[in-house]
Amino acid sequence: MKIPATSRTPAVEFLPGLCTIKGECYPEDITEFSAPVIGHLREGISKAKEYKVEIELYYFNSSSAKFFYDFFEYLDESASEGTMIEVVWRHREDDDTMEEAGEEFEEDLEHVKFTLESIG
Amino acid sequence: MNNDTIQLHELMLNRGTFFCYAGPLSEEVLTSLSSVVKDQLTETDSTSPITNKVFSIFVEQAQNIIRYSLDRLDKSGVGSVSISHTNDGFLIEAVNEVDGKSRERLEEILTQLKRMDAAELKAAYKQRLKQGPPEGSVGAGLGFIEVARRSSRFDFAFEEHNGQTLFLYRGWVNTHA
Numbered sequence: 001m002k003i004p005a006t007s008r009t010p011a012v013e014f015l016p017g018l019c020t021i022k023g024e025c026y027p028e029d030i031t032e033f034s035a036p037v038i039g040h041l042r043e044g045i046s047k048a049k050e051y052k053v054e055i056e057l058y059y060f061n062s063s064s065a066k067f068f069y070d071f072f073e074y075l076d077e078s079a080s081e082g083t084m085i086e087v088v089w090r091h092r093e094d095d096d097t098m099e100e101a102g103e104e105f106e107e108d109l110e111h112v113k114f115t116l117e118s119i120g
Numbered sequence: 121m122n123n124d125t126i127q128l129h130e131l132m133l134n135r136g137t138f139f140c141y142a143g144p145l146s147e148e149v150l151t152s153l154s155s156v157v158k159d160q161l162t163e164t165d166s167t168s169p170i171t172n173k174v175f176s177i178f179v180e181q182a183q184n185i186i187r188y189s190l191d192r193l194d195k196s197g198v199g200s201v202s203i204s205h206t207n208d209g210f211l212i213e214a215v216n217e218v219d220g221k222s223r224e225r226l227e228e229i230l231t232q233l234k235r236m237d238a239a240e241l242k243a244a245y246k247q248r249l250k251q252g253p254p255e256g257s258v259g260a261g262l263g264f265i266e267v268a269r270r271s272s273r274f275d276f277a278f279e280e281h282n283g284q285t286l287f288l289y290r291g292w293v294n295t296h297a
Contacts, residue, residue, distance in 0.1 A: 007151060026154075026179055028147035059172055061179050062262035069249045095169050097176075097270070104246065 001040055009033050010057065014040045016047070020054040025068075026061035034067045038074070045078050045085075056090040056119070057098055072105050072112070079111035086113040093118045136205035144196035145185050154179065157203065164205075170295055173270040174210045177291040178203060180263040181214035184289070189216035191284070209272070209294040218287045223278055226287060230276045233268045241269050267291050 005011035010023030019041055027033040045051050053075065060068065072087075079085040087109075089102035099116065106114045132140065139157055141149075157178055161171040182201050189197030199216030218226065236244065245265045253261045267274055271291035279286045 007155060028151065059176065061176065061183070062266040063183070065245075065249060065262055065266075066252070092168065094167060095172065097169060097172055104242065108246075 003036065012037055012040075014044055017044070017050055018052050018054070019044060020056075022054075022056040024059045025057060025064040026059065027064065030063050030067050034071075038071070041071070041074070045075075045083055048083060050084040051078075051086070053085070053087045054090070055087065055102075057101075058092070058095070059098075060101070068105065069108075072109060075112050076109050084113075085111070086115070088115045088117055090117045090119050093120055136211075137202050138205065140200065140202035142200035144193040144198050145182055145189075145201070146194075146196040147183075147186060149196070150179070150182050150186065153182070153201075160203075170209065170293060173293045174203065174212060176270045177212045177267050177293065180267050181212060181289060181291070184263055185214060185216045188218070188222065190219050190222070191217040206292065208296060209292065212271075212291045212293070214289045215286055217284045218278070219285065223285055223287070226276070227278070229264055230274075233264055234274070236268070238269070241265060245269065 001014040003009075003012040005023045006027075008024065009027050010021050010025050013020045021037075025033075075085050075087065089105070091098035091102060099118070102114075102116050106116070131137075139160055141153055154175075157175060161174060164171065178201060185197045185199035185201065187197065189199045191198040197216060199214060202213050204211045204213070233241065233244070245262060248262050248265060267289075270293070272294040274289070274291040276290070277288040279288060
């Protein structure tokens with residue numbers, strides 16, 4: 001299942017046990033973007049014992065921050081209920097804004113295994 | 121008439137304003153403007169984290185006009201957004217009309233944010249994320265905190281002009297922090 005990137009939303013792909021999000025996120029209407037993503041994520045996690053999420057964002061706006069917050073909250077909840085969940089947050093090496101954003105989301109996670117990865 | 125055109129040309133060049141839009145702003149218009157602004161920013165010699173901060177402030181200011189400008193045309197909010205080069209980086213400016221009630225609210229929020237240091241801004245941001253949008257807000261109410269966090273400094277003012285109250289909102293991003 002692939003949701004292609006638009007000029008204001010990232011590419012999202014769902015494979016068994018894996019979700020990847022890559023690009024920029026500042027949609028016109030956050031719900032229009034987030035509803036199918038959360039739907040597929042729920043479905044994927046319900047079928048898996050282990051689930052991995054790979055995120056590579058270059059920019060997201062303040063309206064999208066709430067979506068990512070809820071997204072991680074859902075992942076943490078699922079992890080607390082027994083699914084092994086791993087998140088890899090990739091940021092460009094010199095991008096302190098996205099590095100910080102990853103660190104800030106990580107601070108609120110208790111059950112998810114979270115890795116920050118710097119890319120060249 | 122010709123003088124007017126020359127004055128506009130000179131004003132923009134003299135103040136280093138390489139992007140300016142004034143008029144009705146909608147999400148559709150913002151999509152088009154974003155791609156222009158991005159092209160312009162990547163043409164400058166600054167590194168991407170700097171231009172990302174400039175872009176981020178531009179988007180928050182534009183969406184603030186779209187959602188809250190008192191002067192409206194259908195779904196659009198009327199206002200202006202501009203980006204200029206400064207000696208030490210970039211200046212992102214926005215102007216739109218507000219009513220008395222919004223002015224009070226804006227003054228309160230922005231005065232509070234101006235007093236906060238980086239750690240306090242981060243805490244305020246997280247608290248807002250957890251609590252959701254304040255009353256009367258379309259977005260998550262995070263936009264002003266975002267501008268405060270991404271800018272090297274910001275300021276705001278209110279001016280009475282032709283019977284309107286104008287909200288002036290400026291953010292600076294310095295290349296050498």
